[in-house]
Amino acid sequence: MLNPAQLQAVRMPGHCLVTACPGSGKTKLLEHRAAFLLEPPANKVLAVTFTSESAQELEHRIRQQAPNARNRLMTGTFHALAKKQLQNARKRVQLINAMRQNDLLRRAYRDTIDADAGISFEDARAFVEAMKATVDPHLPDRRSNPKFDMFLRYEELLEQTGSSDFADLLLKAVRGMRDGTVAPFRTPFMLVDEFQDTDKVQLAWIAEHVNLLGTKVTVVGDDDQSIYEWRHAMGFVGFEDFRRLTDAPHVSLDTTYRCAREIMEPASLLIAHNEERVVKSLTTANTTRGSTAVKPCADKEEEWLAIATAIASSGSPGDWAVLARTNAQLEALEQYIAGRVPTIRSGGTKFWELRGPSVYLAICGGLTTGNMADLDQVLVRAGVGESQLEALHEECQSRQPGAVHRFIHGAKKGSTKEPIERLRILMRQWSGMIAGTEINLALHGIANYIKTNIKLYDKERRADEVAKDESRLDSCAAALSRLRGPLIQRVRAVLQEEREEGGAARLLTFHSSKGLEFPNVWIMGCEEGVIPSTNSPIEEERRLFYVGMTRAKLNLTISYVVDEKAPPTRFISEAGLK
Known part of the structure; x- marks a missing residue:
């Protein structure tokens, strides 16, 4: 009907x-x-x-x-x-992929932009994209805008190779129709x-x-x-x-069949603050009683704990979505919530796929499955060469079951300062701890080993980046320590290979939540400067928050950390909420 x-x-x-x-x-x-x-x-x-x-x-x-x-x-x-x-x-269409496009843009940047011009590659690229987002772009004075030279050089490089980028498809079609x-x-x-x-x-x-x-x-x-x-x-x-x-x-x-009145009314009040919009009278056909709550928190950890508790106590994690303005916010939550409730991260790199956590899980995998292949990425980043690795696999008969057991109980070969021997000794210790009652001690030991012995990245890392890498490793140990049972069961739990019947909560940015809906939505990190972001127009940010609110069918929670320097987002009061 x-x-x-x-x-x-x-x-x-x-x-x-x-x-x-x-x-x-x-x-x-x-x-x-x-x-x-x-x-x-x-x-x-x-x-x-x-x-x-x-x-x-x-x-x-x-x-x-x-x-x-x-x-x-x-x-x-x-x-x-x-x-x-x-x-x-019958026009030639030879599309370049994103990697090739980036190469050509960087070449055009190097060819035209002086190093002392104070123009970043990102700014210059944004200018090129803006030029290609209109059929008849305004052409600036080349003397006053060197980024225009980069645009011309990029187009020249495309012409030389007979290639087109994605934007060219529509531009050429429109100009061809004209x-x-x-x-x-x-x-x-x-x-x-x-x-x-x-x-x-x-x-x-x-x-x-x-x-x-x-x-x-x-x-x-x-x-x-x-x-x-x-x-x-x-x-x-x-x-x-x-x-x-x-x-x-x-x-x-103007009638939603999704959101309860308790959600649609504040969302409608919020979006009405935008001046550039088609005027509408928003209402709902959903007669189920819903709720909207605003939750102040003393600090981030209290906010994360409140989210984890709400999802876990509901008994249906799959009915929940947690929304945030940035992927960095979701990563921090994901680190904290791991092992407490099952989650699925949509958009961005999942926590356990990041370099440090991935190496951490590789060691855990070697200890639990006995598969030597799990240790390859660990040993390579510890400084072991290909020939040494091949010899080690041959020695341990890596294709046969029990390879890791043969590795850790093998005869000592070389100094304990050597990467292979150091890992052999430590894994022997960790294996004993895991078999006994000291599994959590082993988990923290793995984190410390990676911090001091593994080069996660080829390039040198800044001090703040190193601190973040180490914090992630501590989070790995903490997440697995919170769980109970054998290590293999704990690893499966954080990887969500054994999900509860209720499914898993979704962790989403506002942008990646578009088009989705959930019975329960929690919007976290709602402080001024975060949402609205200072890097985006206020009406765009208000629309983003409106999208987040209207993902909820029945229950919506909006949380923020109490901080004198960063008050709660203005969008809370604009929505008539307290």
Whole structure:
């Protein structure tokens, strides 16, 4: 069943601009709109998304609603469709990957930017990306902006190799449609999902289909969830530009089926503080009673403990998500929470995959599985060469079970200062501790061994980086020490190979939480300077916090550390919370 607003958008003749609040049935609308447009047997529909996964999912759902669509339906991302256009026009498309692009950008930087110019590579790269985020960029004076020389040099290097970067696909398609060398897709109807994320080039691509063929376009998105301004997403401005381009009527899907009233009301109050937005009257159809709580904490450890306790006491870790502004915040939480509740880290490098924790687990693996291959990365970083390693594997018969036992109980060969002999002696000691009652002593001993004997990185590390590496190793020992049972069982627990039936809590940044929903959401680290970040426009940060709040279906907790230097985020009071 469609609600009245959804039905209005589905049956709208011509162009249509749809704003859809979180959990309002956006995808359901798109599939029914496509099916409605495909009812006349001569009609065709082109559906555009931002990821290939969402394109495949949308196509599947549309074909369920319109089984007779056959080849009258086409779906794809902006870039995949632009590539198809260029290939149809017999234009050469030789895409470079991200690594090759970075190499060319660095070469262009070295060729054009003086070392004493005070321009970082990151700033220069951002300038190049901004130049390629619009079809008709403003060209600065080369004398006043040396970054423009880098842009020209980068384009020259691409031209020399006959290559294109990802941005070139759309730029060349738009410019080709304008000069008649590239044909637009001959479709009377177009659907665009997540429209708030479109940039100027993508909007220009849509506009060419409108201007050249009279294609009727339906765009669906939420300007309040536009959180990629740093990637040149237009957000509210894009909706206004589309309205001017097409004079499309506006339909607002302002009823969420996700969030309880206790969550939607403060979220609505918060986002209303943004001035550049499409005005909406947000409400909810979720009648289940929910809750929103604000929790001040004395310090970070108290905050982490409160999170772990709430998740563990619920009995259903899989119903939880913990959101933070940065991956660094999540890493710190992950270190503390390891072994207390099962978690899944989404986005960023997981704690146990970091260099120090990975080496730590390798030693634990050798002690528990008896597999010598686990010790390779340990010995190599301790200074053992390839020939020594090969000889050791032959001596220990590494392909046969019990190789580590043969290693640690083998005859002494050389000085105890030698890396192999030192590890042999220590592993013999740790093995005895683990077999007895001193397993936690062994766990801390492993951390100390890595600190003093293992070179985790080839490059020299700053003092603060070394301190962080050592803190991670201490966290490894602490996490495993908190658990009970044999070492192999503890390792499996922190790696979540043995998860409880309730699943695992998700650890997410605000950005990576987009599009997801959970019964319970905890937003941590809500201090001024963290959220909103000082490196991002305030309205973008407010949208980010709004996205975080609206991931919660029933229960939302917002926590911060009490600190005179960093008060709680202003977003708490703006949402009418205390």
